[in-house]
Amino acid sequence: MNIFLKGHEYRYAAEQALMSFFPDQRPEYPDGAEPEGNCVILSLDGARAAAELRLDGRTARGEAEADGPVPENGTERDRLLQKLVKLAFFRAAVELRGSAPPWGALTGVRPVKLAAKYMRQTGLGPAETAEYMSEEYCVSPGRAELCARAAEYSLKADAELEEKDVLLYVGIPFCPSRCSYCSFVSSSVERSLALIGDYVEALLREISAAGRLAAKYGMNVAAVYFGGGTPTTLSPESLDRLMGELADAFDLSRCREYTVEAGRPDTVTEEKLETLRRRGAGRISINPQTMNDRVLAAIGRRHTAGDVLTAFALAREHFLGDINMDLIAGLPGDGPDSFRRSLDTVLGLGPENVTVHTLTMKRSSRLSAEGGGIPEGEAAAEMLGYAYSVLPSAGFSPYYLYRQKFSVGGFENTGWCLRGHESLYNIGMMEELRSVIALGAGGATKLVHPGSGKIDRVFNKKYPYEYIASSGCVPELEKLLG
Ligand code: SF4
Known part of the structure; x- marks a missing residue:
């Protein structure tokens, strides 16, 4: 599928999101071409990401916006903006397909790391952590609970x-x-x-x-x-x-x-x-x-x-x-x-x-x-x-x-x-x-x-x-x- 990035260069985030929804599609970045046919346009403007997904004559849109200020630079900034890009893509894809994947907008191999980090930072338990995973990343309740329970074992092992x-x-x-x-x-x-x-x-x-x-x-x-x-x-x-x-x-x-x-x-x-x-x-x-x-x-x-x-x-x-x-x-x-x-x-x-x-x-x-x-x-x-x-x-x-x-x-x-x-x-x-x-x-x-x-x-x-x-x-x- 052709991918057009506007206002950013987060190719990896775009490709991970593409793979979650359309695993048989390979990413292409047509140089200088205007978007046409099956494609996704992923734009980033300040703290707001937007996705326009065109597939087989249908078009769907998704948006995501940061809750708070975006860090000026560094890894945290990249992490937040990539998350917004993936969320916008996720929302457009859900609209087009009418169903959400089990892991929502989460694309990584190790979702438990994220849950454990949240637990460590907030001191909250598995129920609240599962809620956070569902709200922030649209992870299904069942997967969010699975992940939060495994995160408890991760914290225990780390302490030991x-x-x-x-x-x-x-x-x-x-x-x-x-x-x-x-x-x-x-x-x-x-x-x-x-x-x-x-x-x-x-x-x-x-x-x-x-x-x-x-x-x-x-x-x-x-x-x-x-x-x-x-x-x-x-x-x-x-x-x-x-x-x-x-x-x-x-x-x-x-x-x-x-x-x-x-x-x-x-x-x-x-x-x-x-x-x-x-x-x-x-x-x-x-x-x-x-x-x-x-x-x-x-x-x-x-x-x-x-x-x-x-x-x-x-x-x-x-x-x-x-x-x-x-x-x-x-x-x-x-x-x-x-x-x-x-x-x-x-x-x-x-x-x-x-x-x-x-x-x-x-x-x-x-x-x-x-x-x-x-x-x-x-x-x-x-x-x-x-x-x-x-x-x-x-x-x-x-x-x-x-x-x-x-x-x-x-x-x-x-x-x-x-x-x-x-x-x-x-x-x-x-x-x-x-x-x-x-x-x-x-x-x-x-x-x-x-x-x-x-x-x-x-x-x-x-x-x-x-x-x-x-x-x-x-x-x-x-x-x-x-
Ligand atoms: S590594 Fe595992 S999956 Fe591969 S051949 Fe051996 S038993 Fe089968």
Whole structure:
């Protein structure tokens, strides 16, 4: 869609708003042309923003005005003016479409950050914060409440974390097969599995170097998270070596949480579970995504719902820590009834955490290329509606959430926990409460500077073959710290 900006250059705000309402449209900025055809004109005049949206012969307008004075300059000024531009766009789009997206005019990945900031500044509770989110950003009451409740967990985690605490992520980008919606692991799973040996050696080196760096700068590891990919794709021996090296390299005496994702049930064995437990892991993830065998086959998971039940029983017997289970609303071929059955089955197992994702159409996924059978936004809304009513009744609270681009219906991913079983890593990482040191291929290290909120980033090479030949994040990190 053509975008015309008048009186400002807030392209990012315009594009985020465009993506919320029209995710299949790409932004274009025609140089010097007069607006015609499908387009949006976004104007800013002092403290007043206006949007004119023209689509398929129809035109709608929206406006937004600041309540108080606009700061002369700086980040706060930009933030306020961008908010006005997005609100004006939002109002025009709602008028044209006759319905509002669940997150209103909020476009960011981390809405909980905003709610937590408001709570911190005002000292108000979740009910007032939810009201603020609805009034200021037109967030639906249900989403505003979800967000405010998760913000309480964010404030609690922030208060419990110490200044020198960091979160440690170790990436294992291997899986037994590639899910059709996945954009994380390389498309040739078989070829990449041949690199596991060299990958483990490279990761051992990076763990060791990062441990020395942490000791030098007095960092304290508050939580460890092995993610991926599926870390339990590795052999028990490789897991043992990596976790052993991590325990030698870092002082884990004040580590409060240790998670290893065992997402694919077809990778879970008694020996691996006992290795994880012996090496100090206290939380794992066994992720069905759905308990419908037909849907599992359609998304390329190569395991059955029965395998999930077996893996869960094995974990209860040999692991003893917390178990998280992921489900996805909106999978191809799935529907509200089938989703309901999946969630009921999962809850019947009694996990400590349940994470409900919404399918996202990642551009590099097979599903994006092939399409087909994706439920409409309304069906995904029905699935989430069921989850959000049944989970609280089963004693779960929403403790962290985030949004992703191109999610079905513009919905979110939400982690739910039984009381006292929230994941510190998930909260701290998503809310950017402390630095995350991310080791392994695709690792995105974030150095959070408390106070200013400034974040420096260091990115590891994405693919295993590139990572193996690289020196990891530590040299770059050392420059930033030094
Ligand atoms: S298990 Fe996760 S990381 Fe592995 S292929 Fe499936 S979606 Fe991708």
